[in-house]
Amino acid sequence: MVSLDLERLELAQNARRSLERTVSTPDILAHLGTPGAVHEPFWTMARAQGWSAALVPEAYEGLGLSLGAFGGIAFEIGRRVAGAPFLTTSYAVIRALIGHGRESDRQRWLPALASGALIGSAALGAGHGLAHGSLRFSGGRLDGIAPGVAGGAQADIAVVLADGEDGPVLAIAELGPVRRRRFDSIDTLRGTADLIFPEVAAGVLARGREATEAALDVLAAQAVLCAFEQAGGAADLVERARDHACARKAFGQPIGAFQGIKHKIATMYGLSELARAASEHAALREGAPDFRQAAAAARLQAIEAYDTCARECVQVHGGTGVTWESGLHLHLRRARTLAIELGPAIVWEDILINTLLAEGR
Amino acid sequence: MSEVETYRDRARAWLASVEPRFGAAARLGLREDEDLALGRAYLRARYEAGFGGIDLPVEVGGQGLSAVHKRAFELEEIALGPPTVYFGISLGMPVPIVTRFASDRAWARERTIAALRGEEIWCQLFSEPAAGSDLAGVRLKAKRHGADWRLSGQKLWTSWAQYSDYGVILARSDPSAPKNKGLTYFWGDMRARGVTVRPIRLANAHHDVCEVFFDDVEVGDHQRLSEVGGGFSVAMATLMIERYLSRTAPGSGRRSISFCRLRGRPGSPAGRPSRTAASGR
Ligand SMILES: Cc1cc2nc3c(=O)[nH]c(=O)nc-3n(C[C@H](O)[C@H](O)[C@H](O)COP(=O)(O)OP(=O)(O)OC[C@H]3O[C@@H](n4cnc5c(N)ncnc54)[C@H](O)[C@@H]3O)c2cc1C
Numbered sequence: 001m002v003s004l005d006l007e008r009l010e011l012a013q014n015a016r017r018s019l020e021r022t023v024s025t026p027d028i029l030a031h032l033g034t035p036g037a038v039h040e041p042f043w044t045m046a047r048a049q050g051w052s053a054a055l056v057p058e059a060y061e062g063l064g065l066s067l068g069a070f071g072g073i074a075f076e077i078g079r080r081v082a083g084a085p086f087l088t089t090s091y092a093v094i095r096a097l098i099g100h101g102r103e104s105d106r107q108r109w110l111p112a113l114a115s116g117a118l119i120g121s122a123a124l125g126a127g128h129g130l131a132h133g134s135l136r137f138s139g140g141r142l143d144g145i146a147p148g149v150a151g152g153a154q155a156d157i158a159v160v161l162a163d164g165e166d167g168p169v170l171a172i173a174e175l176g177p178v179r180r181r182r183f184d185s186i187d188t189l190r191g192t193a194d195l196i197f198p199e200v201a202a203g204v205l206a207r208g209r210e211a212t213e214a215a216l217d218v219l220a221a222q223a224v225l226c227a228f229e230q231a232g233g234a235a236d237l238v239e240r241a242r243d244h245a246c247a248r249k250a251f252g253q254p255i256g257a258f259q260g261i262k263h264k265i266a267t268m269y270g271l272s273e274l275a276r277a278a279s280e281h282a283a284l285r286e287g288a289p290d291f292r293q294a295a296a297a298a299r300l301q302a303i304e305a306y307d308t309c310a311r312e313c314v315q316v317h318g319g320t321g322v323t324w325e326s327g328l329h330l331h332l333r334r335a336r337t338l339a340i341e342l343g344p345a346i347v348w349e350d351i352l353i354n355t356l357l358a359e360g361r
Numbered sequence: 362m363s364e365v366e367t368y369r370d371r372a373r374a375w376l377a378s379v380e381p382r383f384g385a386a387a388r389l390g391l392r393e394d395e396d397l398a399l400g401r402a403y404l405r406a407r408y409e410a411g412f413g414g415i416d417l418p419v420e421v422g423g424q425g426l427s428a429v430h431k432r433a434f435e436l437e438e439i440a441l442g443p444p445t446v447y448f449g450i451s452l453g454m455p456v457p458i459v460t461r462f463a464s465d466r467a468w469a470r471e472r473t474i475a476a477l478r479g480e481e482i483w484c485q486l487f488s489e490p491a492a493g494s495d496l497a498g499v500r501l502k503a504k505r506h507g508a509d510w511r512l513s514g515q516k517l518w519t520s521w522a523q524y525s526d527y528g529v530i531l532a533r534s535d536p537s538a539p540k541n542k543g544l545t546y547f548w549g550d551m552r553a554r555g556v557t558v559r560p561i562r563l564a565n566a567h568h569d570v571c572e573v574f575f576d577d578v579e580v581g582d583h584q585r586l587s588e589v590g591g592g593f594s595v596a597m598a599t600l601m602i603e604r605y606l607s608r609t610a611p612g613s614g615r616r617s618i619s620f621c622r623l624r625g626r627p628g629s630p631a632g633r634p635s636r637t638a639a640s641g642r
Binding site: 249250319324325 | 488491493494495498517518561562563564570
């Protein structure tokens with residue numbers, strides 16, 4: 001146990017150092033002006049460090065890290081608002097293939113996903129909690145539109161939850177023939193795009209109730225990874241708010257001496273630590289029957305923590321907080337985006353309540 | 362029907378008649394300079410239609426009506442979404458303060474009408490790097506120069522200073538007096554020698570505020586809007602207006618979403634809110 005924890009700590013610290021070298025606020029600000037842009041230095045480093053391979057089993061040329069071990073790295077990525085959503089979006093495809101793919105499909109795609117040569121994305125309509133109903137599956141083909149897919153502007157392959165002839169279908173497709181309609185969003189670095197499928201060949205991973213259950217499991221696993229990222233963002237905001245509150249003076253004393261500010265930062269700290277603890281807990285429950293419940297709790301904590309910290313950190317900074325250069329808006333943009341990408345809080349409240357009700361029955 | 366309701370109906374009818382020219386849809390895709398020019402044209406039309414300076418005294422060129430009339434008009438105007446944002450500070454605080462505190466009444470009337478018609482813009486030069494919430498901490502120096510004054514120092518976060526013709530300024534005239542007793546309130550010409558304006562980029566990628574530097578800028582004693590050392594009370598009068606204004610400003614309440622959409626013009630990194638971002642929580 002002890003040596004495992006030390007190993008995790010070291011992984012996270014190395015990640016932190018690499019990120020500090022490779023990703024700076026001015027850098028990311030410059031990319032914000034280019035919709036659909038990827039921060040290449042980040043993605044190149046992520047591949048070189050083996051982050052794209054982290055969650056792929058060793059049998060398929062991955063590193064086979066646990067969700068918790070890689071979570072520590074995701075935490076550092078979140079702290080830095082690093083740009084390129086692929087670690088989370090590719091993970092959906094990795095997870096779906098491991099759980100539901102044919103052996104031949106795993107061998108075909110997992111090594112390429114591990115090396116980062118192949119980028120994955122997911123359109124799971126938050127397990128139909130956000131039913132889009134705009135994507136159909138029939139005769140081995142996907143037809144229609146998957147709206148607002150993170151990483152969709154760059155992805156090579158996707159798992160989607162579509163409407164089949166007799167209920168939902170979880171399908172996997174290469175995106176070569178797909179048309180991408182990129183749109184400006186508040187966080188252009190997410191590469192969000194509508195994917196338009198003109199009768200694209202796709203393989204079935206699961207059907208019917210099994211398909212929605214599989215989609216929810218994939219979403220839950222993504223949510224945990226994302227929660228680490230959100231918790232990392234929140235932690236950075238707590239530190240920045242604290243540093244500013246100690247340095248900035250008004251009425252002859254540091255503003256941190258005023259209750260209005262100090263209580264705010266204490267609240268931020270509490271929320272960010274809860275988000276981190278909930279993420280760690282969920283990661284430890286991987287494979288357990290209550291994993292989905294723990295993931296939903298982590299997601300809800302993380303949404304609240306990151307949103308609140310982003311907003312309050314701007315407030316603590318006064319006028320400086322709303323400048324372009326401060327980069328605090330990068331966190332605001334990312335917090336809002338991550339709060340929605342895998343389905344908003346209301347969907348996860350439903351998921352959590354449904355798992356609790358099922359337990360009571 | 363009450364008198365205010367009748368007034369509001371009249372406002373609605375006029376606003377509907379100018380919607381094609383000045384409404385939110387007409388602004389889409391405009392560059393900021395074009396949007397500002399459209400704003401000036403809108404203010405002029407508004408003034409000529411009798412809806413400029415609704416609650417300002419008739420004596421200075423206003424309509425002499427109540428704050429309730431003004432609110433009624435603004436609630437209708439917000440729905441139209443015309444480019445009034447550049448004039449929000451100007452007509453909000455500095456102009457009413459000038460109408461109230463300037464001793465040269467003919468001059469005050471001239472300035473007020475020019476501002477109401479969108480021909481001139483005023484900014485509010487209060488905040489500084491070391492004086493935000495703690496406004497009485499302002500350091501910008503006002504030094505006597507014969508009967509007149511010289512200003513030196515820096516202001517920060519001054520909204521729309523880059524488009525402003527005039528500004529109201531809170532300055533420290535007596536560094537030895539207690540903090541809020543040593544201040545004097547002036548108006549100044551933004552084109553005067555020694556004034557430098559540097560726009561600041563904000564999180565929405567627009568340059569809505571500026572840094573303003575004063576380097577030994579000449580200001581006549583007739584430009585004083587308070588007693589010497591009595592600047593803080595005029596500053597408080599200014600902020601009392603601002604306090605109520607923020608509750609009625611365009612962008613407050615239900616209309617703010619369409620306002621945000623408009624601000625994120627195509628090609629701007631501020632971006633349009635994504636469909637989900639606008640509705641999700
Ligand atoms: C978009 C924008 C436009 C602006 N336009 C203008 C303008 O046209 N003219 C102008 O003069 N100024 C303008 N300002 C400046 C604005 O008035 C200041 O930002 C504001 O007064 C806060 O000052 P500050 O930024 O220095 O923050 P600070 O005063 O440093 O405050 C930082 C934080 O500390 C808190 N704080 C400070 N003191 C206390 C206390 N005693 N107790 C509890 N909390 C406290 C504040 O609430 C804030 O959260 C503008 C600001 C913005 C953002």
